[in-house]
Amino acid sequence: MTTTRQAAAAYEAAATHRDLRAQEADVFRYATGALKAAQHGDPVQRARALADNRRLWSTVVDLMRDPSNALPAELRAAIVSVGAAVQREMQGPAPDFAFLIGINEHIAAGLAGQR
Secondary structure (H helix, E strand, C coil): CHHHHHHHHHHHHHHHCCCHHHHHHHHHHHHHHHHHHHCCCCHHHHHHHHHHHHHHHHHHHHHHHCCCCCCCHHHHHHHHHHHHHHHHHHHCCCCCHHHHHHHHHHHHHHHCCCC
16 A cells, blocks of 8 residues: 555656646557557457547547637647547447557657657
8 A cells, every 4th residue: 555655646746847748648658558568469458458548538539628628629629530530440340459559649749749
């Protein structure tokens, strides 16, 4: 239990020194890493990675639809469109992991200011 508290405290301390966009990019990188590891993994690993990615994108789309979101309306609409494409891909019987990974990598790079 102490280790968990120490880890949470360390993360909180590190997070206060990092830009919010960098933290958001890390979330996409984490989801991307899980997708990469799962694309040739067992069905449970694939299902878990897809479920995590689904939650990520569901949250992103919800945030973009929030009227109090300060991003420009055109950008929010574009992100919602990408999110819809990602969600459709994950609903299929054999999701294209390369597509999902590529989208997440582009979003992470954009958030990190690399594109």
